[in-house]
Amino acid sequence: MSDQIEFDQLVAPDYPVFLGSEIQQPAPDEAAFHVIPVPYEESVSYGGGTAQGPRAILEASWQLETWDGVSTPSDLGIYTQPPVDMEGEAATIIDRIAESTRFAAEQGAMPVALGGEHTVTYGVIKGLLSAGESDFGVVQIDAHADLRDAYEGNPLSHASVMKRIVDLGIPLYQLGIRAFCHEEVACRETHQGQIYHQDANQLVPHNIQQIELPESFPSKVFFTVDIDGLDPSVFPSTGTPVPGGLGWYQTLSLFDSVARQRQIIGFDLMEHAPIAGFHAYDFAASMLVYKLMGIVQRNRQRNS
Ligand SMILES: [Mn+2]
Structure with missing residues (x-):
């Protein structure tokens, strides 16, 4: 794809700005x-x-329309940061992700992180905390609970990311989980009142489009989307696809139902692994990001 399109707005070599075909990169403090x-x-x-x-998501975003079918999220301003430097050890990289996230928050913007493996979300959460949230x-939308205390000895594994977040005392609501182990079931039981869930076997066969967050759930929400939470018929482009x-539309509706009940303070899309020759999935991933921005935009208008 990059062989055919010349990107005239880049944030780093080979990294085009999101939707750069349609919008100019704004100043960092002028973007939502x-x-x-x-x-x-x-x-x-x-x-x-x-x-x-x-x-791949940034490249594909140049094929998006600014009107998402309901509203125009780009009107709020979308600033693309340079990619986070991947040199060094995991803990160092996590800290850099946190810094980039804090920078977004300090500019008055909502972080929209694009992964990369799901471990990235831990850095984003640390950044929100350091910014004073x-x-x-x-x-969390995901096929996997990601609640192992460590995976293959690694506490910063993508399979442990939600455990790291739970360990910070943050309440968690899991959606679409359908592949998990006994340790993770036990973790949910240990953290009753902190971890909530509606698994895929409830949501998908019954075509549930909305959830109701418990009253005690915080008024602000960070929404993490592991792309494998969606069905592999939509997104086979991921490392550990799981059927069911x-x-x-269900994903968009569930996100909207949360945005109607709580203030979204950021979101991410993790674990997209492009498949050479199948750019449909790159485009779908970029459209999902933009559609979530649109839902944020419309719920802001509704609540203001
Ligand atoms: Mn995950």
Whole structure:
């Protein structure tokens, strides 16, 4: 794809700005959204390639229309940050992700992180905390619970990312989970009142489009989307695909139902691993990001 399109707005070599075909890169403090590319791929357990995810999503975004079918999210301003530097050890990279996230928050913008493996979300959450966000919950769409205390000895594995977040005392609501182990079931039981869930076997066969967050759930929400939470018929472009996942419209509806109940303070899309020759999935991933921005935009208008 990059062989055919010449990108005239870049944030780093080979990294075009999000939607750069349609909008000029604004100043960082004039954007409601900061897209943060994080090509992190360290602990991937099965199929690889998610380090290529952020760039593929940015490239594909040049094919989007600014009108998302309902509103024009780009009117709020979308700033694309340079990709996070991947040199060094996992803990160092996590700190850099946190810095980029904090920068977004300090500019008054909502971080929109593009992965990369799901571990990235831990850095984003640390960044929100360091920016002074304290009382928020996380809503997670995923095929996997990611609640192992460590995976293959690694506490910063993509399979442990939600455990790291739970260990920070942050409430968690899981959606679409359908592949998990006994340790993760036990973790949910240990953390009753902190971890909530509606798994795929409830959501998908019953075509549930909305959830109701518990009253005690914080008023602010960070929303993390592992692309494997959607069904592999929509997104086979991921390292650990699992059948029986959420549909396209169902995902958008569930996100909207959360945005109607709580203030979204950021979101991410993780684990997209482009498949050479199948650019449909890159485009779908970029459209999903833009559609989520649109839902944020419309709920802001509704609530203001
Ligand atoms: Mn995950």
